[in-house]
Amino acid sequence: MSAPLNDAALDQLFLAARTYNAWLPKEVTDEQLHRLYELAKFGPTAANSSPMRVVFVKSKEAKAKLEPALSESNKAKTMVAPVTAIVATDFEFYEKLPKLFPHADARSWFVGNDASIQSTGFRNGSLQGAYLIVAARALGLDCGPMSGFDNETVDKAFFAGTQIKSNFLVNIGYGDASTNLFGRLPRLDFDEAVTIA
C-alpha cells in the first residue's frame, strides 16, 4: 500500500497547478517529450486500446501549419509556446490491438462496430490526453490546454489520409505567472458534483 504523496507533489499536480497563457523563453527538449510519453502511456485505457496519438509541434514550420487553425485568442500564446501538443485520436486504434491486447481477439470487438469505435476512441483518447497533462506537471512542466481551434483545419494539415482526428491542444513549457495568469476560477462544491451512495 502506498502513502499519499506529500503536499508539494499534490500542489504541483493539482492544487497549485494552473493553466498558463504565457511562457518563459526556455526550451522543452526532445528528451523531455520522450520522458513525458513514457510516463503518460502507462495510464489505463479500455482493453489497453491506447488510441491517443500526439504531434508535438515545436518547429517554426510546424507552428506555421498550425496557426491558421487557432482561434484569435489562442494564436499569440501558442505561437510562442515552446511546444504545442496536438492531442489526437486514431479511430483505427483497433488495428494495434493484436499488439496491445495479445491474449484475446480484441480487434474483432470493434471492426464494423462504428458506435463502439467512436465512443471508445473519444473516451480513451481523452483519458490519455489528461494523463499527458498530469504527467507533464509531474515532470515539472506547465500546460495550457485549449479547445479553441478548428479541428478540420488541423486534421487536413497534420493527419490527411488517416483516421486520426485532433481532440484538443496543449501548450507545454514553463509558465510565466507574471502575464495573463487569471485568478483561479471556482469549482463545483463536493455536493454539487458528487454523491456517496
Next chain:
Amino acid sequence: MSAPLNDAALDQLFLAARTYNAWLPKEVTDEQLHRLYELAKFGPTAANSSPMRVVFVKSKEAKAKLEPALSESNKAKTMVAPVTAIVATDFEFYEKLPKLFPHADARSWFVGNDASIQSTGFRNGSLQGAYLIVAARALGLDCGPMSGFDNETVDKAFFAGTQIKSNFLVNIGYGDASTNLFGRLPRLDFDEAVTIA
C-alpha cells in the same frame, strides 16, 4: 519552475501503478473520497465547464442497484471493491457556467448547440475521469477502471430524470496484487504514437 517529482512518486502515479482486479478488505473513508474530489476538481476543463458528476457507490444497497448493469467479468470484483465510482457527465453542465466562468456569458455558447454540448461534455467529463484516477493514486489508493457495463441500466438506476449519463466505472480501494493481477500489457512505442514536428 518546479522540478520533476521523485522516482517513487512517478512510480506511484504511472510507472508502477496497475489496474487492480482484486481488493484488500480495507475501507475507503468518506473523508478520503472528499479529499479525492477536492484534488481532482482542479484539473483543467474547457471554459472550466467541469461536466463530471460522480456517484461513489459504497453501500450494499447501492452496490445491488449497480450489479445488474455489470458485465459478467466485472461483477465479482466490483461487488467486493470498497468503492465503485460511477464517473458520469452532466449534459446540462452549461447551466453551471454562470458560477464556473463568471466573467463571460459562456452558457450562451452552448444553449441550443447540441453538437458542442455533446463533444464538450464527453471530452471534458472524460478528462476529469482521468484526473480522478491519477488523483486517487496520488492519495495512495488503487484503481480498476472499467467500461464493461450497460450504460442505460446504470443511468436508469442512478440518474433517472436528469441529463446525467454514465461514462465509465472505477473500482477504488487497496489493490490485492496476489490475485488476478495480469502481467503488464505492452504499450505503443514512442514512434508508433508520437511525432515531433
